[in-house]
Amino acid sequence: MTDRADRLKGSMPPLVTPFRNGEVDYDAYAKLVSFQIENGTHGILVNGTTAEPSTLSVEERNRLVDVAIQVAAKRVPVVAATGTQSLADSKRLTEHAARAGADALLIVTPYFIRPPQRGLVAYYLELASISALPWMVYHIPGRAAVNVTIETLKELSERSPTFVGMKHAVNDLALVSECLARLGSGFKVFVGLEDLSFPMMAVGACGLMNAVGNLQPRILADLCEAVWSNDLARARALHHRLFELNQAVFFDTNPIPIKYMMRRLGLLEANEHRLPMVPATADLERRLDGVLERAQLLERGTSAGQGQRA
Numbered sequence: 579m580t581d582r583a584d585r586l587k588g589s590m591p592p593l594v595t596p597f598r599n600g601e602v603d604y605d606a607y608a609k610l611v612s613f614q615i616e617n618g619t620h621g622i623l624v625n626g627t628t629a630e631p632s633t634l635s636v637e638e639r640n641r642l643v644d645v646a647i648q649v650a651a652k653r654v655p656v657v658a659a660t661g662t663q664s665l666a667d668s669k670r671l672t673e674h675a676a677r678a679g680a681d682a683l684l685i686v687t688p689y690f691i692r693p694p695q696r697g698l699v700a701y702y703l704e705l706a707s708i709s710a711l712p713w714m715v716y717h718i719p720g721r722a723a724v725n726v727t728i729e730t731l732k733e734l735s736e737r738s739p740t741f742v743g744m745k746h747a748v749n750d751l752a753l754v755s756e757c758l759a760r761l762g763s764g765f766k767v768f769v770g771l772e773d774l775s776f777p778m779m780a781v782g783a784c785g786l787m788n789a790v791g792n793l794q795p796r797i798l799a800d801l802c803e804a805v806w807s808n809d810l811a812r813a814r815a816l817h818h819r820l821f822e823l824n825q826a827v828f829f830d831t832n833p834i835p836i837k838y839m840m841r842r843l844g845l846l847e848a849n850e851h852r853l854p855m856v857p858a859t860a861d862l863e864r865r866l867d868g869v870l871e872r873a874q875l876l877e878r879g880t881s882a883g884q885g886q887r888a
Contacts, residue, residue: 582655582681582682582711582712583682583712583742583766585621585655585681586621586655586657586681586682586712586714586742586743586766586784586785587620587766587784587785587802588619588620588621588784588785588786588799588802588803589619589620589621589785589786589788589791589795589798589799589801589802590619590620590621590622590623590655590657590768590785590786590787590791591614591619591622591623591628591786591787591788591789591790591791591792591795591798592623592624592625592626592627592628592629592659592787592788592789592791592792593607593610593611593614593622593623593624593626593628593629593646593792594610594628594629594630594789594792594833594836594837594840594846595607595629595630595631595634595642596610596846596847596848596850597848597850597851597852598847598848598850599850600850600852602634602638602641602642603848604641604642604645606846606847607642607645607646608645608648608649610792610845611645611646611649611650612649613795613845614654614791614795615649615650615653615654617795617796617799618795618796618799618800619654619791619795619796619798619799620654620655620785620799620802621654621655621656621657621681621785622646622650622654622655622656622657623657623659623684623787624639624642624643624646624656624657624658624659624680625639625642625643625658625659625660625671626659626684626716626745626787627686627718627721627747627789627832628789628792628832628833628836629642629659629833630833630851630852630855631659631662632662632689633851633852633853633855634852636667636670636671639671640670640671640674640675640678643656643658643674643675643678643680644678646658647678647679647680655681655682656679656680656681657680657681657682657683657684657714658671658675658678658680658682658683658684659683659684659685659686659716660672660675660683660684660685660705661684661685661686661687661688661705661716662686662688663688663689663690663691665688665701665704665705668685668688668705669704669705669708672685672705672708672709673708673709675709675711676708676709676711680711681711681712682711682712682713682714682742683705683709683711683712683713683714684713684714684715684716684745684787685702685705685713685714685715685716686716686718686722687715687716687717687718687719687722687724687726688701688722689721689722689723690722690723691724692723692724693724695726695727695729695730698724698726698730699730699733699734699737702715702734702738702741703734703737703738706734706738706740706741709740710740711740712740712741712742713738713740713741713742714741714742714743714744714745714766714768715731715734715741715743715744715745716744716745716747716770717744717745717746717747717748717770718745718747718748718770719748720747720748725748726744728753728756728757728760731744731757731761732760732761735761735765742764742765742766743765743766743767743768743784744757744766744767744768745768745769745770745787746767746768746769746770746771746778746783747770747771748770748771749771749774751774751777751778751781754767754778754781754782754783755781755782758781758782763782766784766785767782767783767784768783768784768785768786768787769783769785769786769787769788770787770788771788772788772789772790772820772823772824772825772827772828773821773824773825775788775798775801775817775820775824776801776805776813776814776816776817779801779802779805779813780805780810780813785802786798786801786802788824788827789827789832789833789836790820790823790824790827790836792833792836792840792845793823793836793839793840793843793845793875794820794823794875797816797819797820798820800812800816801813801816801817801820804816819873822869822872822873823869823873826839826865826866826869829862829865829866830858830862831855833855834851834855834856834857834858834862835858835862835866837849837850837851837857837858838857838858838862838863838866839866839869839870842866842867842870842876843870843875843876
């Protein structure tokens with residue numbers, strides 16, 4: 579478990595799920611995994627929020643894990659997000675990820691239910707008992723409608739030897755320092771909010787799980803490596819270079835902007851979602867084109883569908 583946990587660091591983008599005519603396009607997904615590895619990403623996160631997992635069946639989610647593991651071929655770690663609002667479905671996803679050869683698990687706080695903290699502890703420990711894989715809490719109160727407290731994280735750390743960290747997707751920089759102070763410097767915090775990538779890493783986060791990594795994996799990897807080498811001037815410059823792209827992720831509900839920008843850059847052939855998610859509006863498309871032009875990723879005036887591959 580230690581070797582697997584040691585590999586969990588750096589930029590691990592949550593990949594989008596490509597759809598074609600309503601079905602998951604697994605061939606396109608395999609190409610996205612290859613694109614990430616070829617462009618220096620440190621790992622792959624499967625079925626994160628950016629993948630629209632709540633619109634996928636358990637079988638579809640499991641197959642995406644299989645594809646990522648097969649394509650990655652141990653070159654980078656594959657983290658499988660296996661949480662849902664259903665304990666039964668979360669068990670099925672977790673069992674499959676463990677059998678398939680995932681390197682770690684990311685388990686989201688059960689959404690919609692708003693359980694008490696003691697319920698969260700019991701839920702997480704039940705899933706952790708399924709395998710010996712290192713696992714992390716996915717802390718995203720904006721979607722789950724419940725916070726995971728530092729006391730809950732501490733109890734999980736004391737009661738589960740395979741609990742190694744969390745993805746932290748909330749505007750709370752102080753919690754990173756508190757986690758490291760109370761749970762130890764080895765506790766892994768992955769940044770889940772693009773704007774806070776550099777600040778959180780500067781105070782001790784180990785890496786990024788950011789949607790914008792679907793567009794620019796190399797820059798996010800460079801940012802992590804700059805922090806590791808204590809080159810904060812370079813890391814800060816990369817932070818500012820990414821700033822407008824980071825903001826653009828949230829011009830509409832993620833991954834609506836990301837999928838549109840990926841299609842414009844030739845990374846996706848189809849900008850397709852499953853209801854209730856929908857593609858970008860014409861106004862949003864024009865706004866995102868401006869962001870891509872200013873980031874020098876798209877030639878000014880390029881018509882839709884003629885973007886260059888990132």
